[in-house]
Amino acid sequence: MTAARLKTTGRYRVPAPAQATEIAINNLKAVSRVLDRDQGCAVPVRPQGAATSSTDCNRSASGTVALMSGLDRITDINSQSLTVTAQAGVRLYALSEALAEHGLELIGNHEMTGRTLGGAIAAPCLGPSIGNRHGSLASSVRSVQMITGGGKSLTIGAQQKNLLGAVRSSYGMLGIITEATLNVQPQTTFNATHRKLTIEKFCAIADTLSMSDVGFRFALLPHRDRVYLDLRRYLSDPGQSGQTYRMPWKIKDWGESTVLPHVCLSLNRLLPIQSVRYRVIDSVSQATQGIVNSRFVRTGNNGTMQGRTASSIKRVLYSTWCFPATDFSFVIAAYRDFCKANYERTGYRCDIPATGYRICRDASSVLSPSFDEPMIALQTMSTQLDGWENHVIDLADFAEHWAGVPIFSQTRSLRAEYARQVYANRLSHFCKLRRQMDPENRLLTPFMAQYFQ
Numbered sequence: 001m002t003a004a005r006l007k008t009t010g011r012y013r014v015p016a017p018a019q020a021t022e023i024a025i026n027n028l029k030a031v032s033r034v035l036d037r038d039q040g041c042a043v044p045v046r047p048q049g050a051a052t053s054s055t056d057c058n059r060s061a062s063g064t065v066a067l068m069s070g071l072d073r074i075t076d077i078n079s080q081s082l083t084v085t086a087q088a089g090v091r092l093y094a095l096s097e098a099l100a101e102h103g104l105e106l107i108g109n110h111e112m113t114g115r116t117l118g119g120a121i122a123a124p125c126l127g128p129s130i131g132n133r134h135g136s137l138a139s140s141v142r143s144v145q146m147i148t149g150g151g152k153s154l155t156i157g158a159q160q161k162n163l164l165g166a167v168r169s170s171y172g173m174l175g176i177i178t179e180a181t182l183n184v185q186p187q188t189t190f191n192a193t194h195r196k197l198t199i200e201k202f203c204a205i206a207d208t209l210s211m212s213d214v215g216f217r218f219a220l221l222p223h224r225d226r227v228y229l230d231l232r233r234y235l236s237d238p239g240q241s242g243q244t245y246r247m248p249w250k251i252k253d254w255g256e257s258t259v260l261p262h263v264c265l266s267l268n269r270l271l272p273i274q275s276v277r278y279r280v281i282d283s284v285s286q287a288t289q290g291i292v293n294s295r296f297v298r299t300g301n302n303g304t305m306q307g308r309t310a311s312s313i314k315r316v317l318y319s320t321w322c323f324p325a326t327d328f329s330f331v332i333a334a335y336r337d338f339c340k341a342n343y344e345r346t347g348y349r350c351d352i353p354a355t356g357y358r359i360c361r362d363a364s365s366v367l368s369p370s371f372d373e374p375m376i377a378l379q380t381m382s383t384q385l386d387g388w389e390n391h392v393i394d395l396a397d398f399a400e401h402w403a404g405v406p407i408f409s410q411t412r413s414l415r416a417e418y419a420r421q422v423y424a425n426r427l428s429h430f431c432k433l434r435r436q437m438d439p440e441n442r443l444l445t446p447f448m449a450q451y452f453q
């Protein structure tokens with residue numbers, strides 16, 4: 001008797017796949033209820049912000065997923081103390097808009113502003129650092145309010161430096177953050193200039209750039225031997241504001257995060273011959289990078305870069321690895337060779353340009369990917385699902401070879417053993433704290449247990 005036939009006899013039932021219950025969080029009591037063992041909420045519990053992570057850190061196949069984006073009140077903006085206090089579900093673009101009305105901005109160049117404040121604190125929120133002061137958004141967090149996995153309500157401030165360092169980039173493993181107070185700064189204008197280079201030429205200047213305090217971001221087309229480089233410098237000291245226009249950044253974002261993925265998706269359907277398809281896709285990418293970057297975007301501030309809202313990136317697949325800035329000229333040449341060789345061997349290649357940016361050394365959080373030294377974050381992106389999973393396994397092999405540092409929320413196919421090797425004592429310290437703050441493992445899913453048990 002076939003399996004299909006057995007199913008219909010009624011003697012054998014295939015169980016329905018397990019599913020987590022989603023609970024929309026709109027107030028603080030709801031968070032307490034989710035984590036109160038006497039309320040009988042199914043475990044494990046996973047907090048979820050805007051769900052823009054590329055790994056299963058924000059979801060679960062069973063238990064409860066706490067949807068945090070309803071907790072979206074900005075409680076206080078203080079122009080005297082240069083701080084903002086907001087609930088964890090507030091989107092970064094909403095925070096930036098509210099701050100701009102007071103002439104203020106978040107510290108650091110953070111794109112993907114559709115993410116929530118809680119997600120941006122609990123998972124590394126990185127962007128091109130100008131200078132050497134600010135790595136992730138979490139480094140500007142002064143205090144947080146949270147409910148621990150054990151159900152305790154806590155306020156953690158600067159006095160508890162070690163605990164605050166663990167809560168930053170804690171991936172929702174210590175508890176659910178409900179509110180945070182961040183340092184902000186007066187809006188400050190930076191100057192953006194653009195270059196188009198071959199990969200060889202980019203390699204030649206990568207070390208100098210990586211070691212300087214210029215902020216940079218690049219788009220890399222390995223199959224066209226092209227790098228589009230965007231260099232950012234403050235016009236003057238932070239606090240000095242020049243004229244900046246929001247529209248060019250909006251157009252840039254629209255080109256990169258909406259038009260390009262949609263064009264790729266359509267061309268993948270319309271052009272069945274791979275070589276023709278990729279030729280057209282690469283030409284569209286080059287045109288987008290060339291026109292949008294060089295003609296329009298000349299100055300900006302952290303508020304004008306409100307790019308990549310969560311809704312427009314749902315169909316983009318990505319995996320991010322960070323590499324030591326000191327070796328980056330070698331890594332980027334090796335990455336180009338890896339992409340070409342892998343395409344020849346497997347027939348798979350990414351259709352969207354990879355992007356990268358320098359992040360400065362940032363030891364403010366225990367699990368910071370740039371804890372020891374400045375790093376370059378390299379984000380591989382595609383809309384091509386077929387073959388993607390094998391591609392990210394090969395990419396992980398490549399990254400391990402080049403001393404890549406993974407990010408638990410953004411790095412696909414990460415081997416637990418490699419993560420333990422890279423994060424070493426910091427990870428052991430974090431896991432010890434996790435066991436204290438969540439003694440019954442209420443926040444621990446099988447995916448997270450690989451790394452954090």
Ligand SMILES: Cc1cc2nc3c(=O)[nH]c(=O)nc-3n(C[C@H](O)[C@H](O)[C@H](O)COP(=O)(O)OP(=O)(O)OC[C@H]3O[C@@H](n4cnc5c(N)ncnc54)[C@H](O)[C@@H]3O)c2cc1C
Pocket residue numbers: 046047048049050051052053057058059068088089111112114115116117118119120121122123124125126127171172173175176177178308313316318409410
């Ligand atoms: C196309 C694309 C481009 C991207 N580019 C960048 C980039 O340039 N730089 C960058 O840094 N990131 C980038 N990201 C990644 C992503 O935006 C970040 O990882 C983001 O910080 C996650 O925020 P979120 O609100 O989506 O959180 P989620 O993805 O929902 O959650 C992230 C983690 O935080 C935990 N969490 C969420 N809310 C809370 C809370 N209230 N309390 C405790 N834990 C919580 C979750 O459990 C999970 O472990 C990109 C993503 C995409 C799709």
